[in-house]
Amino acid sequence: MTGAGAGAIPAAAGAGRAAGAASEGGFVVTLERYSGPLDLLLALIRREEIDIWDIPIARVADQFVQVMRALGLDEAAEYLEMAARLLRIKAQMLLPRRGDEEPWEDPRHELVRRLLEYQQIREVVDWLAAAARRRAERYARGWLPGPPRLPPAPPELDLTELMEAVERVLAMAPDPVLFRVMPRPLDVEGATRKISALLAEHERFGWRDLLGEHPTIVDILSALVSLLELARRGTLALAQSRPFTPFEVSRGPAYQTA
């Protein structure tokens, strides 16, 4: 296996090579050769031409530990776990068996099951790798990266189209109504003169008489301010018979015929 990153995952810490393993005490794991303890175990079984159904567990356990040491694998938890498992099976195998009538369960059974399962996976891996190699020899039309999530492209238009669109929008818009605010000073003095003249002629009169045929807002406000001011001074009195009826203006207590 030459791929540099091959199997770079199984061990927890840094990648390294067997060469540097023996020397320093650091965490150095050979990652290229075996993809895990089961892989190493299978390799041993093949190398020694061992019958998988009758594994000489003592021999395999010793060799496993030996290879682990040689490759600097002895700190990788997964390899350590497998080594421990092998040693336990080895111990179980050494225990004297009780009477023949009791069924004896081979302690190697679980290990064999896992090895076979793993070997099956390795076979599938070979098949997958071959399939991927064959597929890689056939190119699709130009490799396209996935569509990036970009905002939609700006619309294409020329200046006349743009101007026409502006025209259409303007045509649809209602005519703008513009208000110009102009200062209009109230003519309180003029209203006062008019009120005085009316009071001189009549003792009382409706306030509408103050206003001409078509009074402007300024006329009304001027008259109102003037009336209130004169009422405050007592020159005239304001009276309203009922709510919302026109009020009546009459001479007040301070009225003097000047």
Added chain:
Amino acid sequence: MDQRTRLLEAALFAAPRPLALDELAVLDPEASEDDWRRALAELRDHYDVEGHGVELAELAGGWQILTLPLFAEAIERAAFAERPARLSAAALEVLAIVAYRQPVGRAEIEDIRGVSCGGVLRMLQERNLIEVAGRSEGLGRPLLYATTAQFLELLGLADLAALPRTDELSVALRPLAAPEPERAAAAAPAPAAPSPAPPEP
């Protein structure tokens, strides 16, 4: 070629991925699935019989126009196209387990491999070769993984059924008489007749 077959060819040429039958249906609402099947067959024959640089391949549940393997080397030498990055042995192991056991959780994968594989799972997810297919009902409700259409595309498979059946493998999960029975002949479909590879030096 028939007008519809030419439309099919144009669509496959324009699309960046394999097109499935139901996607082809959008091209022409008047054409039935059988019409498209006929068009696909005609296009395939057209490429195969007349001798073209491309062929019609059934991939990931759809069809795609691919170049012939014959020209792969020249195309790559000229740097007109790149082969996808090859997957590591660890990645292939995880993919193999997910492909056969899906939906499958991380614990089961690690149990079979005997090594932890969080990093590989993440990488495969980033390459969109596996995806989270749900959660197990088990303790902690762990995530379950399944393969994607991208996985089929990368391996050139029409669907998951194109994977070798487990009983076609030389080591099957059942009692065997001999340690390494020679059953390679039975594992017919793939040219890569699986045989236990010797440990590489």
